[in-house]
Amino acid sequence: MYHHLDGKVFQETSKNAAQFLMLCSLRRALRRTDQFKNNARGIIVCLVDKEWIWHAKSAAMLLMTGGRDRSYYDDFRRPVHVIGESSRRSAGKGVEDFTVFRPDHQVIYLATSLDSVKHSLQLAADVIVDVKAPTARHVVAARKVLGVEDINNPLAAAIAQLPAEIVVGLTARRSLNGLDLATLTKPVPAPDRSPKLADLPGYGPARAWVGAIKQDVADWREDKLPWSDVDRGVLLVGPPGTGKTLFATALANELGFDLVPTSVGAWQGANKGYLGDMLAAMSASFADATSRRGAVLLVDELDAIGDRTTMRGDHAFYEGNVIGRFLDLTTHALEQPGTIIVGATNYGHLIDNAILRSGRLEKHVHLDLPEDEERAEILAYHLNRSLSVAELREVTDKLRLATPADLEKLARAAKRAARIRQGVVSLQDVEVSLPAKIPLPETVVHRICVHEIGHALMTMASGVADVISIRVESHMIEGEPVQDGGRVHYKMRDAALPIDKDLLARIRIMLGGTAAEEVVFGNRSIGAGGYEGSDLDQATRLAYRLVGSYGLGKWLRYQVGADRIDGSFHPAPDLRVEVDGILAREYRATKELLTKEKTRLMRLAAELVVDRQLLIDKI
Template sequence: MKHRMTSAAFKEVKKRPGVMLAYFLIRRALKPTCQFRGGAAGLMIVIVDKSWFPRFERAGELLFSGQARAFFNAETSMHRVVSKQFGSKKAVGLDLLTYNAQTIVLTDNIEALSPSVRIAADATVTVEKPTARHLNAVRKLALRPCLDATTAEAVAGEDWDMIEALVCRYSLADVNFETLHMAKDSNASEGPRLSELPGFEPVREWVSKLATDLSAWRKKSLAWSALDKAALLAGPPGVGKTMFAKALAAELGVTLVSTSAGRWQSAGDGHLGNMLRAMQESFHEARSKSPALLFIDEIDSVGNREHRSSLNAFYETQVVNQFLELTSTAADWPGVILLAATNRPGDIEPAIFRSGRFEQYIELGLPASDERAAILAYHLGSISPELLTPLTEHLEGLTPADLERLARAAKRVAREYGRNVEFADVEASMPALTKLDDASLLRIATHECGHALVAIASRFVDIVTVKLKDTIVEGSLQSAGSVTCDFKEHALPTEQFLRAKIRIALAGMAAEDVVQQDRSVGGAGILGSDLDEATRLATRMVVSFGMGDSPRFEIDYRRVNESYRPPGHLRSEVDRILREEWHRAKHELNKHRGKLNELAAKLVSERQLKMRN
């Protein structure tokens, strides 16, 4: 292997800075091998960036011969460069028994090569990005001014596309590396930044820390291993998980690589090899575009080795194993941030949550009243949230996607009148409201006061605020009442505390049963309802906290959601806890039935009550 190029080759390569840089980098990667140091025969696999593949092919030939024009004949030459890109149908014609030859096999992914080629390789190296010294050497040969150390390191930290764009730019004095992503032809520059969007409160703390640490990493003052750079979002459809991924990429100034388990499964003819290949391509695409955010939707579809399905066990196990291997490996790839999303966290392979993978688990719920107004105002673009609050306070249960749909409807109304959207257009687009009759108001007041009385009696609550309104969205199961409990601080909740929360949640329906001897659908039927809260909490007590008949652990408490179904023998323990707290709530309300009736009548009259322990 030549260590020097001829003057003719040097003269030619100076005209091609990209090939020159590739030559420097492939030379650095192969330098530790005995083929480079001592000219020994052997096969070397060199893994390079896909977008620079042609440059590395030329650089490999130049490294072997040192000639301006280098052609290698497999029959006559002692040197040879062959290439195989991932996904290519091209066959690699290699005689692995050519004992006296030096051969470079160039690829963008080790999986593109057959097992026999991988086994035969004397060395496998990965060509890393250039250093500041490499960049300045190329700039000097290209008759460009040398960069100062800080600027050169900043360029070296960019992805291959940006290095290509900047390495021969005459002056970089006016380049702002904090906002450089805005110049990229990528999804990172599309759409609003997260800081410009309302909502997403549960995830903002993680984003803030990540943005600070990412900035420090870009400035070379923080190691990549110090960043918390992987998170899993869970929440019902419509809460904005995909929008969040786009806004996060824009906020961080990184390229968005968006994919899903469904997209991997639909690759090719859906066979296992195609699925695994598509998965690898997504991860390697994110690595090649570093810094990048790899967003994986429908992560629950990757599979779960605990499901034990005899029909798909082999397929599912292979998919899960490769996904776990890729996520662990990607944790060491500088500049690659992982974000996954699911509607069904209970179906996710438990190993995905382990340290070094998706350590951050964040639940996105339905927006509160003030968030609903802010989200609707954002999509309207011309009306303040304060003006919209009277409209959105009736919209419990609506997702951000539902609010965006209402904004589109209001704009459509405005277009029909040939004007910008006005408050009247928004009002006309709201769901129809139903005014409650006196009997329904009293029932709802009884329900809410039942919650309040049992909360105060539990001794775990200091103050309870109860509110009542006289309208609900037509055809919905939303409640016209609400209760806010100020629980005493509990750093380590006990079994009695958790049982009290279940009892309080069930007390609304229990109050209706005590006073009206009949229960309505209020407090049940939808996610986030009283009954959902009580059932989920009792389930966690049994399957996660060891508070059932046996002190056992079945599943992480964070995975107990609407998609989780406990085994039958544990479900009976959940039912027992619910029955016991249901009867305790009824017993407490029967003792204070007079007080319950008095408070309900007062709430109907005043529409708001505050009770203290």
């Protein structure tokens, strides 16, 4: 190490306030070590606050080289390394992963926390020191060498307590006359940690888990619980707009952790998108989270990471490396105290099973569309509770397909309407902000009622439910390609181990709507198909699971996992023929039963046309 800098180097250093301040801090931290006093070779690990680390690197290079420009033919000769961070200029270039060696020279490793330093490097280090932020004495000294106006110790002490960028700026400022010491010493308000999950409506399936992890984190902070006993990995699965990102934000706030948001798409788009660029960007996100000792790492679009069981062709090498690196980073990150990983996806079945196993993203939370009461609560929340849940039910009970994102959009529109008329938000503001609705012709409403009664009668005939409620719409939303004309609600008695008879009954329930239309009108509409999740889509997928996964078809065989039967599934020709046969057979059986029940079918449909809702029970 260079204890003294020559005149030219010192003069250059004196012009850089940040470098000079950290040079003072480094010398203060290292002055009692053999490496500093006796120039002994060895490994030095310096723990530096995150906001000072790049200034510390510059100062450490100066301390180790004396300001002499040198080139190093390999990493082993470089005297200064930074662990777990990427500079702004090299964002996406990655995180250095060091192999521990015994150097024949001095080497400094800079890290923001001991958790980010590999255990092998901790053991090999000759000394591990904490490098504190610059002190008041350092600020005074820096202003002297900069040749600017002297300041007193109380003012210097106040400056030293501020964030790094402010310390550097005030240290280099020529005059501090008129600077209000009271303003500098005023306590910095704590960051706003809202919203917390406890403040948000909805998220019913996740609340018990969040409550448990909140208590575990509190116990961990008090050293009552090792971090290994805390649930640290969770996957959020749900359609777009169900609040997955908001959940991760609220979870971080609930725990008092930082949120580190990223996505697989952001990694793929890093730099030029080559494999090395993506792996580097991925590593940088994980390093950012693990360096904070209290962070929720949100990885959105997780299904885009890939699945090794479906990899084919030229992209297999790329995807295999991406998944392998993600698994390594996830395992390491979850071992670091204070790091929680939240994955978010619309398609949980497209994610590699190794990512979802116990020990990684082991907790799976399914976020569905909100129920009646939840919709009103969500809208009330976004309206700042200016209207009660009971009042808003008049509106939200008609929005059965609305996502939380849709309700937030509606609240913004209602608040804008209130601002325009210069009043407080009223129910009328909410109603005028609803999407335009077009009344359905009575002939269409009648067909919808027949369709829904067909589902209900087949449900009753299957014996899976005792009470069924039905509701139909009188209007359609203008411009929406997929709409919910009606819906049948019932609580199904699920068999613990369903047999083929149970699964075939479910297929008949799904086909009941279109079969009822043919029985009553002599023809069918497009209402049973046309989109994912439709009656026909569900019936077809269940038939494929029955014969291609469960082994309950003509042949005793397994072709694919039940959760893999989706839009990317390519069935064998004979499997397709067998499924076509099952659907045709069950449709005939459904039509036969509804033909026998035609009088009842038409009577109940007529009641539903009049009342728009109906309750059918076993009695």
